[in-house]
Amino acid sequence: MxxxxxxxxxxxxxxxxxxRPLRLDNFALEDPDNGxxxxxxxxxxxxxxxxxxxxxxxxxxxxxxEFDMIDLFIARYHLDPAIVEEAMGTDxxxxxxxxxxxxxxxxxxxxxxxxxxxxxxxxVVAHLNALEIAFAYGKMRARATPGNQAHVTNAKDDPLQLxxxxxxxxxxxxxEIETTMRVSRNAWSNALACCVGAAVGRPGVLFxxxxxxxxELRIGMAGFTSYAETVSVYxxxxxxxxxxxxxxxxxxxxxxxxxRGIKMRCTxxxxxxxxxxxxxxxxxxxxxxxxLCMQRAMGVxxxxxxxxxxxxxxxxxxxxVRELMAENLIAVWLDLECASGNDAxxxxxEIRVGAKIxxxxxxxxDLICSGFGSILKYDNSFNPSSFNGEEMEDYLVLQRDFEAxxxxxxxxxxxxxxxxxxxxxxxSAVIAELGLGDPDPAMKRSVVYASGSDETRSYSPGQVxxxxxxxxxxxxxxxxxxxxxxxxxxIEEAANLLFIVKLRVSGDYLQTGALVRGGRVISAINDPNRxxxxxxxxxLTAERRREIAAIRGQLDRREVLRAEAAFEAAEAAVIRYRTxxxxxxxxxxxxxxxxxxxAFGTRLFRTLAGxxxxxxxxxxxxxxxxxxxxxxxxxxxxxxxxxxLGLSAARLAxxxxxxxxxxxxxxxxxxxxxxxxxxxxxxSNAPITTLAHYRGLGExxxxxxxxxxxxxxxxxxxxxxxGARYHGRVxxxxxxxxxxxxxxATPEEIVLDFLGTAE
Amino acid sequence: MTKLGTDDYPLAERRxxxxxxxxxxxxxxLTIEAVLSGEVTxxxxxxxxxxxxxxxxxxxxxxxxxxxxxxxxxxxxADIPQEVVMRIYELLRPGRARSRAELxxxxxxxxxxxxxxxxxxxxxxxxxVYERRGLFAARY
Numbered sequence: 055m056x057x058x059x060x061x062x063x064x065x066x067x068x069x070x071x072x073x074r075p076l077r078l079d080n081f082a083l084e085d086p087d088n089g090x091x092x093x094x095x096x097x098x099x100x101x102x103x104x105x106x107x108x109x110x111x112x113x114x115x116x117x118x119x120e121f122d123m124i125d126l127f128i129a130r131y132h133l134d135p136a137i138v139e140e141a142m143g144t145d146x147x148x149x150x151x152x153x154x155x156x157x158x159x160x161x162x163x164x165x166x167x168x169x170x171x172x173x174x175x176x177x178v179v180a181h182l183n184a185l186e187i188a189f190a191y192g193k194m195r196a197r198a199t200p201g202n203q204a205h206v207t208n209a210k211d212d213p214l215q216l217x218x219x220x221x222x223x224x225x226x227x228x229x230e231i232e233t234t235m236r237v238s239r240n241a242w243s244n245a246l247a248c249c250v251g252a253a254v255g256r257p258g259v260l261f262x263x264x265x266x267x268x269x270e271l272r273i274g275m276a277g278f279t280s281y282a283e284t285v286s287v288y289x290x291x292x293x294x295x296x297x298x299x300x301x302x303x304x305x306x307x308x309x310x311x312x313x314r315g316i317k318m319r320c321t322x323x324x325x326x327x328x329x330x331x332x333x334x335x336x337x338x339x340x341x342x343x344x345x346l347c348m349q350r351a352m353g354v355x356x357x358x359x360x361x362x363x364x365x366x367x368x369x370x371x372x373x374x375v376r377e378l379m380a381e382n383l384i385a386v387w388l389d390l391e392c393a394s395g396n397d398a399x400x401x402x403x404e405i406r407v408g409a410k411i412x413x414x415x416x417x418x419x420d421l422i423c424s425g426f427g428s429i430l431k432y433d434n435s436f437n438p439s440s441f442n443g444e445e446m447e448d449y450l451v452l453q454r455d456f457e458a459x460x461x462x463x464x465x466x467x468x469x470x471x472x473x474x475x476x477x478x479x480x481x482s483a484v485i486a487e488l489g490l491g492d493p494d495p496a497m498k499r500s501v502v503y504a505s506g507s508d509e510t511r512s513y514s515p516g517q518v519x520x521x522x523x524x525x526x527x528x529x530x531x532x533x534x535x536x537x538x539x540x541x542x543x544x545i546e547e548a549a550n551l552l553f554i555v556k557l558r559v560s561g562d563y564l565q566t567g568a569l570v571r572g573g574r575v576i577s578a579i580n581d582p583n584r585x586x587x588x589x590x591x592x593x594l595t596a597e598r599r600r601e602i603a604a605i606r607g608q609l610d611r612r613e614v615l616r617a618e619a620a621f622e623a624a625e626a627a628v629i630r631y632r633t634x635x636x637x638x639x640x641x642x643x644x645x646x647x648x649x650x651x652x653a654f655g656t657r658l659f660r661t662l663a664g665x666x667x668x669x670x671x672x673x674x675x676x677x678x679x680x681x682x683x684x685x686x687x688x689x690x691x692x693x694x695x696x697x698x699l700g701l702s703a704a705r706l707a708x709x710x711x712x713x714x715x716x717x718x719x720x721x722x723x724x725x726x727x728x729x730x731x732x733x734x735x736x737x738s739n740a741p742i743t744t745l746a747h748y749r750g751l752g753e754x755x756x757x758x759x760x761x762x763x764x765x766x767x768x769x770x771x772x773x774x775x776x777g778a779r780y781h782g783r784v785x786x787x788x789x790x791x792x793x794x795x796x797x798x799a800t801p802e803e804i805v806l807d808f809l810g811t812a813e
Numbered sequence: 814m815t816k817l818g819t820d821d822y823p824l825a826e827r828r829x830x831x832x833x834x835x836x837x838x839x840x841x842x843l844t845i846e847a848v849l850s851g852e853v854t855x856x857x858x859x860x861x862x863x864x865x866x867x868x869x870x871x872x873x874x875x876x877x878x879x880x881x882x883x884x885x886x887x888x889x890x891a892d893i894p895q896e897v898v899m900r901i902y903e904l905l906r907p908g909r910a911r912s913r914a915e916l917x918x919x920x921x922x923x924x925x926x927x928x929x930x931x932x933x934x935x936x937x938x939x940x941x942v943y944e945r946r947g948l949f950a951a952r953y
Contacts, residue, residue, distance in 0.1 A: 123946050130938075131879060164876065268899050275895060277855060291946070295907045300948065302939035303905035305883070309932070310898050312887035315860035353883025389877060531855050536848050549845055556843050560832045561860050561868045562823035564884065566877060575823045579875050 076403040082370045087335055089328045092368070092377035094180045095337030101174035103142045105135045114173040122291040124344055127301035128172065131351030137169030146174065150181035153190040153387070156587040160194055164389045172343035175387070179380045180339070184413070187379045192417030193585045195386040196578035197567035198592045200418035202461030203393060204228035204428035206248055207435035211240040211518045213247035213485065214478050214493055214501040215510055220251025221477035222470060223428040224259050226446070227463040229569045230281065232425055234264040234435050237515045241265040243522035245278040246535060247481050249551065253539075254477045257550035258570030260317060260563070264436075267307065274316045277532030277555050280563070281317035283358045283393065283424070287348055288322065289341030292332035305352040315558030317568060319356035319391060320349045324377055325364025338368055342381040350388045355566040358424040359385045360395025369400040375410055382419075391567035391578070393424030399438045407440050408452070416458045418592055420567050430506035443505070453602045459594055464605045474502045476547075483542035484535055490521045614786045621659040621666075628810050629668035631655050634803040637688045640708035646683045646755045647712045648674060649690045649703030650804070652794035654717040658787060661719025662741040662780055665748075672808060673745045674713060674721075677752020683709070683759050685752070687806055691799035694791035697731050700724030706801060709759035713751065718787050719743055723755050734758060735766045741780050743769050817870040824867060831867065835859045862888040882931075889929035897927070905939055908952030916940035 071077065086095045099115035110129035111118045121129060149166065152158040167175065182190060204223040208215045216233065223231055233248045235241055245263040252259045260280045263273050273279055287304055288294040294301070304320070311318035322345035324338040333341065342359070349357050361368040361378040368374040378395060385392040394414050401407055414422050426449070427434040427442035434442060441449050446462075453460045478501050482493040493512070500511040513521075524530075532555050540548040557563050557575065568577035585591030594602070640647065648671070655667050675685040690702050696714045700722035703712025710726035711734075719740030722733045735754060737743050750767040757764040821828050829840050834857035847853045869884035890898055901919055903909055910916045920936040923929040943949060 123942055126942055131882075161876065268902075271899070272895070275855075277858060295948070295952075298906055300905065300907055300939070300943070302935065302942065303902060303907075306886075306902055306905050306932075306935065309883055309886035309890055310902060312865065312884055313860070313890035313893075313898070350879055353879040353881070353886075355880055533848055533853065533855060533858075536845070540845060540849060552843070552845055552848060555858050556840065557825070558860055559834050559840060559843070559858060559864065560823065560825035561864045561884075562825055564865075564868055565822065565872060565875075566880065574826065577822075579819050579822045579871065 074403070076401070076406070078402040079406070080366075080370045084372050086337070089333030089335060090371050091337045092324075092371050092373040093176065093337050093339035093380060095335070095340060097335040098176065098337050098340040099173045101142060101146070101171055101177050103133065103138045103171050103174075105138050108135045110135065110138070114171045123301055124289070124291055124294065124348055127305075127351055128344065128347045131353075132168075132347045133171065134168040137165065139169070141166045141169030142171065142174055146177045147181050149178045150186075153178070153182065153194065153383075154186050156193075160583065160585070163194065163387060167387050167389070172340060172347050175347070175384050176337070176340045176343040179383050182380070182383075184376045184379060187376065187383050188413035188417045191379070191383050191386060191413070191419070192591070193583075194383065195418065195420060195583050196389055196391055197420050197569075197576065198581045198583045199569075199571065199576060200459050200461050200592065201229040201421050201569050202227070202426055203230040203232060203421040203424055205425045205434055205436050205439060206231050206233050206251070206428055207235070207244075208429060208433040208507040209236060209435070210507045210510070210513060211235045211237060211244055211515050212501070212507060212510060212513045213243050213481055213518060213521065214498060214512045215504065215507055216244055216247035217251030217254075217477040217481035218474040218501050219429050220248045220261075221254035221473045224252055224255050225465050225470060225473050226428065227461055228259065228426070228428065229461065229571070230260045230262070230421060232262050232264060232283070236435055237519060238265060239519045240515065240522045241269055241273060242278075242525040243518050245273045246484070246525055246530070249278045249532065250481045250484055250535060250539070250547065251477045253547045253550040253554070254480060255473050257553040258573060260554070260570065271310065271314065271316075274311070275314055276530070279316065280554055280558065281319075282311055283319045283321055285311075285318060285354070286321045286326075287345050288327055288330070289336070289344040290327050290332045290334050293327045293330040296330055296332065301348055301352065308352050308354045312561075312564055315561055315564070317563050318354060319358055319393060320352070320354045321358040321362055322346065322349065323359055323362035323364050323368075323395060324374070324381055325361060325367040328367060329364055338371070338374070339377050339380055343384055346381070346384050346388055346390065350390060354390070355564065355568070356391025356393065356420065357385050358393040358395075358397075360392075360397075360424070361400070362395060362397055362424065365395055365398045365400040369406070369410075375400075378410075379413060382414075389566065389578075391420045393421035394419040396423040396440045397425040398436075399440050408448070411440060411449075411452070412456075415452055415460050416456055418459065422460055432508070433506050447606070450605050454605055457594060457599060457602070459592070459598060459602065463601045466606070471502070478502050480539060480544045480547050483544060484538045485521070487538035487542055488530060488534060490524055491517075609782050609786060611786050611789070614783060615657070615790070618658050618660070625655065625659040625666060625668055628666065628808065629655065629671070630807040630809060631689070632805040632807065633689070634805055637706055637801040637803040639706050640686060642684060642708035644683045644756075644759060645686055645708035646678045646752075646759055647686050647688050647703040647707035649688050649699040649706075649712055649714050649801070651694045651699060651716045651791050652689070652691045653694075653791045654689065654715065657790055657794070658717035661717070661743070662784065663719055663743055665719065665745060667717060668808065669745060670715070670719065670748050671806060673748040674715070674752040677749040677754075678756045679752075681753045681756025681760070683756035687804040689802045689804050691794065691796055691802065694788065694795055696720050696722045696736070697724070697733060700733055701726075701728070701730050702801065711755050711759045713755055716740075717791065718784060721748070721751055723751060723758065725758065737767070737769055739769050739771055739776060741776055742771055742774065816874070817867050818874040819871060822871050824864070824871075832864060833861065835861060860891060862891040865891060886931050886935065889927070889932045893923075893927050893929065901932075901936065905936070907948050908950055910940075910943070911949050911951070913940045913944045913949070916943070
């Protein structure tokens with residue numbers, strides 16, 4: 055490979071790097087004057103607060119007369135004047151240390167936060183590094199049991215697919231399901247379809263339909279939805295007004311949702327103000343601290359936070375991902391339920407996405423993703439999430455790797471297909487019973503099996519609009535849906551749907567961090583996080599650990615032997631190994647001994663590359679003979695190790711040259727007088743070793759016997775993660791080999807009968 | 814009656830006897846049979862002001878005074894018709910009310926017609942803040 059150097063004066067590795075998905079990401083220089091600053095910005099105010107006669111008269115460098123709406127709201131409703139002096143008077147580094155100190159209880163830190171201004175909160179968490187933030191997050195979050203939330207949408211607003219995908223998301227364990235639509239008129243149809251789908255399989259999954267504020271509340275009133283989270287707040291007055299609200303209007307809306315028995319959380323996240331053009335030169339974290347203080351002030355139970363739509367922008371700024379973690383920490387420190395972002399995909403790099411999720415996966419979170427795309431990326435009407443239908447199994451494996459509860463549970467193929475069928479039947483029955491349409495079997499079938507809407511032949515957005523408007527105009531409610539389900543024989547689904555609607559009567563799920571698990575409401579009140587170090591806080595039960603571990607496609611010894619057994623008959627048809635008694639040392643100087651392993655051709659019948667062992671032997675023998683050598687086969691039963699197989703074979707060979715060959719295909723050329731692990735040639739990458747390589751091995755062995763120094767055979771690898779792909783199987787196979795060894799067993803002479811052409 | 818505490822939570826489980834729907838139906842009357850017969854209506858599935866005040870007591874006992882205050886405001890809104898709630902919300906959005914007086918009139922209505930003193934005071938406070946921050950300007 056003596057190519058000419060490139061014409062451009064550039065190390066070609068940069069060309070390689072340019073082609074990585076990472077290079078599609080934007081990276082921005084730090085520039086506080088233009089709002090590009092993650093935390094501790096030069097224009098952020100120094101923390102301060104002044105209390106006079108029980109009133110906050112100055113805060114974070116502003117006198118009351120200069121307060122904007124956000125300052126006013128925080129000063130009046132968030133800050134507790136009785137605590138301000140103590141909290142603001144305590145050194146920020148000291149408070150930061152208490153956040154990670156196991157002897158300082160969560161309650162004490164929550165109490166102090168009630169006396170801290172946004173600048174103070176931001177200053178404290180800025181003292182923590184990323185690991186400390188994650189640790190403090192695990193300690194400070196409100197509810198003990200972690201949960202997760204799914205997006206269920208599709209590119210056609212097809213109700214059949216929404217129902218099937220909602221049921222699928224429920225099966226995987228999501229606690230909340232959020233939908234939205236491509237065509238805003240379709241909100242009612244989407245809501246109805248998802249609420250039916252979410253009632254398949256188990257009761258109690260909370261559901262929301264993200265749409266225009268007034269419409270969303272109306273859909274909630276009709277009983278289709280159980281929570282809302284699109285109540286956005288912003289960290290500067292001007293962006294708040296551009297968002298068409300004020301702290302007072304949003305607080306009023308918060309009360310309105312509660313008054314209808316609907317669980318509600320606010321939304322805020324880093325860089326929203328920067329995107330909206332009103333950042334006031336403040337850091338992302340300071341503005342977010344204002345948002346979060348405001349949310350506690352409004353009296354909402356929780357927040358969707360951690361750079362929601364702005365996450366990709368935050369991630370473009372130095373330290374931006376640490377900032378996202380820091381704002382989530384402030385959220386839980388303020389005792390808010392936290393749906394911790396990990397929502398909008400903030401990078402094209404799978405490594406960055408995986409790294410970003412990890413702290414939340416291992417620390418746990420009320421809702422780890424505030425929108426895990428349970429559907430394929432192109433079907434996600436919110437835009438792709440960090441994790442989507444494509445990456446679902448990666449997430450399941452991360453849970454298993456770290457023994458961390460990410461809220462999801464692996465499911466088998468049969469169960470998913472049953473649930474999808476059931477969901478499509480249920481929604482079709484409801485549509486027919488309510489006189490909204492009559493989905494035919496072909497439509498239904500196409501949806502059940504479809505991975506995404508590209509594969510369905512079902513409703514189009516325009517047809518859905520007709521259904522949706524009928525639902526709205528006819529004032530169809532959840533009770534009509536429950537009745538329709540029951541009349542059409544979907545008794546369990548009718549009961550599940552009634553269960554969730556009944557929850558709103560008591561209002562139990564309005565409390566902080568409320569979810570439904572096993573038919574019970576759990577929240578920060580009856581399932582509080584009391585982490586006090588090792589052995590405390592949320593831990594996997596043995597049962598939960600089993601669920602998380604049960605991913606698809608796991609190998610065991612039985613599986614390996616079953617796969618091998620399938621090859622046994624084919625091998626028996628092409629080769630016979632005749633055992634001729636103890637092998638003795640040879641004297642022919644052309645003789646090469648091939649030492650095969652104990653399970654070779656007895657329990658194991660093909661290499662990791664899938665080659666028939668008969669073919670491998672035939673190639674090696676052909677190679678030896680073409681080099682003028684003769685081959686003798688010996689089975690070694692005192693060892694299964696390649697080096698010792700090779701060395702033992704060499705010591706039996708008249709030439710002093712031996713080949714060690716394991717059933718999995720690993721091979722070595724050895725010489726009588728060498729140390730065990732100092733061989734002549736080694737073929738360690740069995741999965742990519744070809745028959746031609748084995749032939750070359752035989753030829754080289756013969757060359758060594760002739761006293762030559764041939765060019766070693768090199769098996770080229772292209773960076774495959776062979777360990778990841780094969781080591782599970784290798785360990786199981788090798789255990790089969792070693793189980794057949796006997797200390798001191800003598801080598802056996804083997805005569806091969808080739809009976810025909812091997813595959 | 815003594816105030817509810819965290820031990821009373823969840824109410825539907827621990828204190829079902831004090832939970833009823835809008836028309837006084839207890840939780841165990843909200844059966845599938847009753848839904849099928851038409852005996853249960855959406856009214857029966859609405860939260861009551863009383864339940865919201867009960868949840869406020871629990872939130873306060875759990876150390877969440879701001880959440881409790883929100884539930885207390887919600888308790889006042891629970892009986893207010895949807896159109897009125899949405900009209901007040903709209904009026905509180907930037908630039909919708911053109912004067913302090915408009916918001917004050919709404920507050921007076923809430924106090925007079927809907928016995929909602931907390932919400933009324935909240936709207937009056939907004940009037941004061943909006944005036945101070947110049948929010949009575951037309952936006953579209």
